Amino acid sequence: MTVLPLAHLGHWWMYFLYGVPVIIVLLSVVTTTLRERREGREEKDV
Amino acid sequence: MTLSLPVAHALQGKTDLPIPEWLFAWGASLVLIVSFVALTLAWNRPRFEENGWSAVSPRLSGLLVNRATGVLAGALGVFLLGVVVWSALHGTEAPDRNFSLTFVFVTFWLGLVVASVFLGDVFRAFNPWAAVARVFAAGFRLVAGQSPPPPLAYPERLGRWPAVAGVAGFAWMELVLAQQGFQAVGLTPHTVGIAVLVYTGITFIGMALFGIDRWLARGEAFSVYFNMFSRLAPLEVRDGRLGTRRWLSGAVGWSVVPGSIGLVLLTIGATAFDGAQEGLLKTPISDTVGAIVDAGVGPITSLRLGNTLYLALTILVVSGIFWGGIAGMHTVRGSASTRELGRLFAHSFIPIALAYLVAHYFSLVLFQEQAQFTYLLSDPLGDGSDYLGTAGGGIDYALIGATGVWYVQVAALVTGHVVALVLGHDRALATYGDARSAGRSQYWMLAMMVGFTTLGLFLLSQANQ
Numbered sequence: 431m432t433v434l435p436l437a438h439l440g441h442w443w444m445y446f447l448y449g450v451p452v453i454i455v456l457l458s459v460v461t462t463t464l465r466e467r468r469e470g471r472e473e474k475d476v
Numbered sequence: 477m478t479l480s481l482p483v484a485h486a487l488q489g490k491t492d493l494p495i496p497e498w499l500f501a502w503g504a505s506l507v508l509i510v511s512f513v514a515l516t517l518a519w520n521r522p523r524f525e526e527n528g529w530s531a532v533s534p535r536l537s538g539l540l541v542n543r544a545t546g547v548l549a550g551a552l553g554v555f556l557l558g559v560v561v562w563s564a565l566h567g568t569e570a571p572d573r574n575f576s577l578t579f580v581f582v583t584f585w586l587g588l589v590v591a592s593v594f595l596g597d598v599f600r601a602f603n604p605w606a607a608v609a610r611v612f613a614a615g616f617r618l619v620a621g622q623s624p625p626p627p628l629a630y631p632e633r634l635g636r637w638p639a640v641a642g643v644a645g646f647a648w649m650e651l652v653l654a655q656q657g658f659q660a661v662g663l664t665p666h667t668v669g670i671a672v673l674v675y676t677g678i679t680f681i682g683m684a685l686f687g688i689d690r691w692l693a694r695g696e697a698f699s700v701y702f703n704m705f706s707r708l709a710p711l712e713v714r715d716g717r718l719g720t721r722r723w724l725s726g727a728v729g730w731s732v733v734p735g736s737i738g739l740v741l742l743t744i745g746a747t748a749f750d751g752a753q754e755g756l757l758k759t760p761i762s763d764t765v766g767a768i769v770d771a772g773v774g775p776i777t778s779l780r781l782g783n784t785l786y787l788a789l790t791i792l793v794v795s796g797i798f799w800g801g802i803a804g805m806h807t808v809r810g811s812a813s814t815r816e817l818g819r820l821f822a823h824s825f826i827p828i829a830l831a832y833l834v835a836h837y838f839s840l841v842l843f844q845e846q847a848q849f850t851y852l853l854s855d856p857l858g859d860g861s862d863y864l865g866t867a868g869g870g871i872d873y874a875l876i877g878a879t880g881v882w883y884v885q886v887a888a889l890v891t892g893h894v895v896a897l898v899l900g901h902d903r904a905l906a907t908y909g910d911a912r913s914a915g916r917s918q919y920w921m922l923a924m925m926v927g928f929t930t931l932g933l934f935l936l937s938q939a940n941q
Contacts, residue, residue: 447498448934451505455926459919463807466916470809 492879495699497937501930502892508929511894512922515901516915522906524728529712529721537718539758550607557672563667563856572847574665580672581650582844584698586837592702593830596711599702600692605679606699609688611936626687630694635734638682640742641677642697647746647890651753652783694733704739704826706826708895724827724899729820739867740822741798743829744928747836748935752790753783755938761786798825799926804920820907824900824921828928831892835885835932839876844873882936889932893925 531537543740556579564576571577591598600606616624649671656661675697682691706712707726712719731737753761765782769775798815802821806814850869855861862868877886900921904914 444498445934448501448930451502452923452927452930453508455505455753455923459804459923461921463804 482573489841491511491538493882496513497882497933501933504768504886504893504929504933505926507890508893508897508922508925511897512901512918515897516715516911516918519898519901520905520911522902524722524725524902525906526725528725529719531714531717531719534717541713541716541718546601549601549635550604550610553604554603554607556602557676559856561672563858564665564672566857567665568858569666570662570858571663573663573852573855575848575852575856575858576668577663578844578848578852580668582837583848585646585650586833586841587845587888588698588702589705589830589833592706593708596709596713597706599699599705599706599715603662603692603699604932605676605683605696606688606692609680613688626685626690628685629818630686630690632736634694635736636694636700636739637735638695639697639700640677640735640738643701643739644742646697647742648784648787651750651787655779655783657683660796661873662750700739701743702753704736704743705830707823708826708830724895725897727823727826728903729823730826737798737818737822740825741795742791744825744832745794746787747829747832748794748931749787749790751932751935751939752834753786756935757786757790776891781817797924797931798822800926805917808913808917810908811917812907821900821903821921824896825901827892827895827899828925831888833933834888834892835936838884838888839881842875843871843873846875854871885936889929893929897921897925 519795560576560579563574563619567574567576588599589757613624649663649667653667656662679691679696682695685691686695693703694700708724709726709732710720710723712721712726731740749757764785765778768781769777773781799818802814802818805811805817805821811817811819846869850866854864854869856863860867897918901914901918904917905911908914908917
């Protein structure tokens with residue numbers, strides 16, 4: 431029997447729901463780190 | 477844990493939760509973020525670097541820690557070791573009716589963790605191998621007039637690695653050898669008895685070669701394992717005197733010894749695998765075992781190879797999260813090397829190891845300890861004896877429902893990770909010197925904590941289905 435990939439959508443959706451907080455925190459950490467680095471470089475240039 | 481203990485985790489589907497399980501992961505993450513912000517704002521100086529040990533009154537200390545209590549505790553440890561070996565080798569092969577399995581894998585392995593967290597390094601007093609070795613050493617002193625000198629100096633670069641190997645062996649026995657399937661019958665009491673005797677031999681050899689105290693501090697798996705958790709406790713015996721210290725403060729500096737990071741990551745990884753084995757990894761393991769069988773390997777060997785592979789993979793994933801977070805921390809200006817940062821911050825993960833253990837095994841301990849202290853204690857061989865008159869006892873599975881267990885699991889994971897954040901933040905203040913850099917470094921710690929919390933809740937939710 432052919433199993434459509436969509437049949438597993440429920441599982442992947444569940445993985446995504448659990449992963450949302452991790453993704454949000456990781457994105458904030460990365461953007462904050464990059465922003466602070468940029469600000470540090472700009473301060474140095476001034 | 478699949479030791480054929482009745483209703484290992486005693487969990488059925490939770491039908492009466494007010495919100496979906498994944499929302500608990502969101503809530504837990506929010507608690508961690510709020511805790512992180514609160515720490516950044518209000519915790520401005522390191523408080524755990526000096527653990528402030530102070531002796532309790534000499535009378536109380538003398539009452540609890542003296543030669544007589546030491547001998548009694550050691551004798552009790554030796555007696556229990558004897559009962560384990562006796563029941564394992566001469567008792568019934570039915571795992572749920574034999575004293576040895578529940579004692580080794582629940583009362584000893586899990587119960588002593590809880591005791592260590594609250595009371596300090598209690599295993600040091602009850603360690604049967606140390607008690608026997610000390611009697612031999614005292615006999616030697618009596619005859620030779622001096623202490624037996626250890627023939628070898630312990631290689632310091634080995635650190636705690638021999639103990640890590642011992643804990644890994646124990647975890648493998650619990651999580652891989654105990655697996656049933658094909659003709660494999662899981663872990664039998666007889667196998668446990670033989671393993672205990674082999675480990676006893678190894679421990680005596682280690683103590684004879686490197687000295688009793690050195691081997692206990694570095695190589696004896698259970699001493700090192702329980703000592704790790706006792707670092708969180710407010711009680712500690714120093715130079716024969718009982719004293720108190722700040723909760724958690726004993727953990728600071730624990731992880732500078734080689735092998736310590738390996739031990740804490742192994743503990744988290746093994747527990748995570750136990751959860752994943754029953755849910756998330758069930759199908760992949762089954763598929764892999766099938767593929768190994770198809771390649772012509774015997775079924776029992778395939779079963780063990782497949783489980784060993786996924787156990788190793790889970791520990792690698794846990795280690796990857798840890799070292800990924802540490803590498804992120806390294807990007808903060810003024811950071812030490814990644815390796816050094818790992819050593820400086822790994823003690824923050826002891827509460828996570830504890831949280832994973834409590835979350836995963838709470839129901840097992842709650843139910844199995846009822847068996848341990850009733851029919852297993854009174855009928856250790858499972859042959860119908862009734863030494864203490866409690867052989868007719870049973871397990872009350874209605875003591876707590878699946879929903880109650882779920883709330884305990886969530887609370888344990890959240891609390892453990894908040895405590896880990898506190899330890900990490902405190903260490904960061906001491907390491908980086910200024911609050912700003914310390915805060916920046918802890919962004920990465922926060923990401924790791926959120927990762928481990930959601931992973932833990934996800935594994936539990938999958939295992940509980």
